[in-house]
Amino acid sequence: MNPVIDTILNHRSIRSFEDRPLTEEQIQLIVQCAQAASTSSYIQAYSIIGITDPEKKKELAALAGNQTYVESNGHFFIFCADLHRHELVGKMEQTNVEESLESTEKFMVAVIDATLASQNAALAAESMGLGICYIGGLRSNLEEVCKLLHVPDRVIPLFGLAVGYPTSNSSKKPRLPLANIYHDNQYEQDSAVSTQQLIQYNRTISSYYEERTSGKRSDTWTSQMAYMLKTPKRMYMKEFVEKKGFNKK
Known part of the structure; x- marks a missing residue:
């Protein structure tokens, strides 16, 4: 066992944070660690939006299903699939890249790149003694989230990452064997x-x-999963993703 493995295996979601903001140095270090993650073909198809505005945090908490820890944390990061800059690359290089950007493959690349970056960020934060919680609830109201964050086409906020100093540690849930x-x-x-x-x-x-x-x-894991899956959620997603310029081909 080494400190990295120990940090990974001791992960648990934290949903209660001290009223204590992260320092600029901590934020930059977490983002640098996110950027150190592997990226397909060096495409770096993601962006990270940091939220410090208390009003925006409050609005995002409501849009995510009234999750208080979206509003109350040390810092809130939003990880986005981002092919907007690659559209600019095409214009700069006078190259038609539209068909590639609209492909399912590049949609998957952007989602995977953002996810790899976020897990690096989460591990970095936890190694610094901070707690984290992923927030998928933002996808329940992506139109409103995009308006709030002034997100252009070819950018989709995928999930948030609440980071901060835990007020207490939750218990660790047993994973599948x-x-x-x-x-x-x-x-x-x-x-x-x-x-x-x-x-x-x-x-x-x-x-x-x-x-x-x-x-x-x-309750059991299979009963939880069956209950969750019996009612489809966020069925607007395919149309929304295509509207944003992703996954059309």
């Missing part, structure tokens, strides 16, 4: 094996909730 996630040489397609693994994981999760809530909660 390695056998569920890691496959040797080919994908394990035996449903009976996978189902048995999930039954065992359900027991682990149920025990976790019982202990955490003093017996008031004992």
Whole structure:
């Protein structure tokens, strides 16, 4: 075990932060670490918007589903898939890049680049003794989020990252067993094996909730997932993504 691995394995989402802003040095270091992440073909197809304006934080908290930790944290980062600058590259170099920018492949590149950068940022923050929480709720109201942030076409805010000094540490949720996630040489397609693994994981999760809530909660992982997935969410996304100039081809 080394400090990097220890930091990674001790991750948990923090939803309560001290009223203490990050320093400019901390913010810049976190962004520099984000930029050090791998990027497909050096394309660097993402941008990060830092939110310090209290009113904007308040509005974003409401748009994200009234999540208080969007408003109350040390700093709020928003990671965006960004091909806007590559549109400018095409104009600068007098090259037609539109078909490439509208491809599904470049949409995936932008989303993956932003995600890799954000995980570097999260790890950097946690290594500094800070807590983090990813905020996907911004995608519930992307039209309004884009207006608030003055986001141009070919840029999509994907998620937020709340960072700050934790007021307390939450417990760490047990992840799926390695056998569920890691496959040797080919994908394990035996449903009976996978189902048995999930039954065992359900027991682990149920025990976790019982202990955490003093017996008031004992639901399983599969019941949570089934309940969540039975009702489709954010079904406007395909149209919105295409409207922003992504994933048209």
